[in-house]
Amino acid sequence: SYVLTQPPSVSVAPGKTARITCGGNNIGSKSVHWYQQKPGQAPVLVIYYDGARPSGIPERFSGSNSGNTATLTISRVEAGDEADYYCQVWDSTSDHVFGTGTKVTVL
Amino acid sequence: QGQLVQSGAEVKKPGASVKVSCKASGYTFTHYPMHWVRQAPGQRLQWMGWINGGNGNTKYSQKFQGRVTITRDTSASTAYMELSSLRSEDTAVYYCARGEPTVTNDAFDLWGQGTMVTVSS
Numbered sequence: 001s002y003v004l005t006q007p008p009s010v011s012v013a014p015g016k017t018a019r020i021t022c023g024g025n026n027i028g029s030k031s032v033h034w035y036q037q038k039p040g041q042a043p044v045l046v047i048y049y050d051g052a053r054p055s056g057i058p059e060r061f062s063g064s065n066s067g068n069t070a071t072l073t074i075s076r077v078e079a080g081d082e083a084d085y086y087c088q089v090w091d092s093t094s095d096h097v098f099g100t101g102t103k104v105t106v107l
Numbered sequence: 108q109g110q111l112v113q114s115g116a117e118v119k120k121p122g123a124s125v126k127v128s129c130k131a132s133g134y135t136f137t138h139y140p141m142h143w144v145r146q147a148p149g150q151r152l153q154w155m156g157w158i159n160g161g162n163g164n165t166k167y168s169q170k171f172q173g174r175v176t177i178t179r180d181t182s183a184s185t186a187y188m189e190l191s192s193l194r195s196e197d198t199a200v201y202y203c204a205r206g207e208p209t210v211t212n213d214a215f216d217l218w219g220q221g222t223m224v225t226v227s228s
Contacts, residue, residue: 035215042221086151088152095154
């Protein structure tokens with residue numbers, strides 16, 4: 001089965017940049033989607049197809065994908081960005097797969 | 108843009124079944140697939156399966172094959188997920204999520220609020 005690995009936590013000061021990685025075998029050949037989930041709430045799509053932003057998502061959120069690592073970048077981090085973030089891909093043998101999740105803490 | 112509203116929390120005994128509903132509004136239900144995703148306490152999201160809103164075709168995760176059934180009622184713009192032979196490990200929040208038409212690697216752009224299912228004797 002296809003496995004996506006994320007760091008358990010990332011800490012960042014307000015106004016700085018947070019980078020959340022998602023590792024998978026040759027993930028650069030797949031399309032990666034990213035979700036933000038705040039406590040007690042449903043996930044929200046923040047990046048799709050590696051780097052596209054849904055309407056209403058700030059330009060501070062961006063994504064990239066190459067080789068064995070996809071990255072979600074949050075620029076000029078705000079307190080409201082504190083949440084869990086999950087990457088997701090579709091794989092022909094595993095169907096839809098989510099990453100292990102990363103808790104972003106704003107210091 | 109759309110909205111998905113799910114049925115309320117459930118408490119079930121081991122071995123029982125649970126059926127969760129997901130009512131769609133604000134978009135054409137039959138034009139989009141509906142996925143079901145669950146999240147056990149403190150755990151990652153886990154995809155369970157999906158249904159084609161138009162023709163009703165389904166596909167299930169191998170992990171749940173044989174225990175999960177996803178159906179839809181187009182007249183009510185509602186999708187359903189039924190999970191049988193419940194065990195304590197099935198205690199989780201269950202979400203419905205709208206996918207994209209005609210693609211397999213779709214993103215889930217609209218989510219229900221979640222339904223807590225507790226399995227306890």
